[in-house]
Amino acid sequence: MSVTREEVAKIASLARIKMGDEELDRMVPELNNILDWVEQLGEVDTSGVEPMTAVIPNSLRLRDDVVDAIPETSGGRREDVLANAPAAEHGFFGVPKVIE
Numbered sequence: 790m791s792v793t794r795e796e797v798a799k800i801a802s803l804a805r806i807k808m809g810d811e812e813l814d815r816m817v818p819e820l821n822n823i824l825d826w827v828e829q830l831g832e833v834d835t836s837g838v839e840p841m842t843a844v845i846p847n848s849l850r851l852r853d854d855v856v857d858a859i860p861e862t863s864g865g866r867r868e869d870v871l872a873n874a875p876a877a878e879h880g881f882f883g884v885p886k887v888i889e
Contacts, residue, residue, distance in 0.1 A: 790828065791821045 792800075807880050808816070839884045867880060876883030 790824050792817060
């Protein structure tokens with residue numbers, strides 16, 4: 790895949806970048822080199838590589854999400870929590886309608 794001078798001019802126009810004739814001529818081979826490199830990356834066999842979110846292994850440093858971790862806030866206290874609500878409906882906080 791390669792780009793022409795006209796395509797580079799159109800890309801610059803879409804990006805709202807003002808480029809002179811000399812700059813356009815300089816960008817054509819540069820963009821073509823980048824596209825050639827991306828095509829080379831597409832040829833790499835990655836079938837045995839598992840997807841990853843980062844280069845180094847990460848783990849969350851948060852506590853486990855356990856319902857009974859703190860007795861005062863553990864599960865089974867719905868009625869106590871909803872007693873403070875201005876409006877409770879079907880076991881949930883009732884809120885006013887914001888979209889008509």
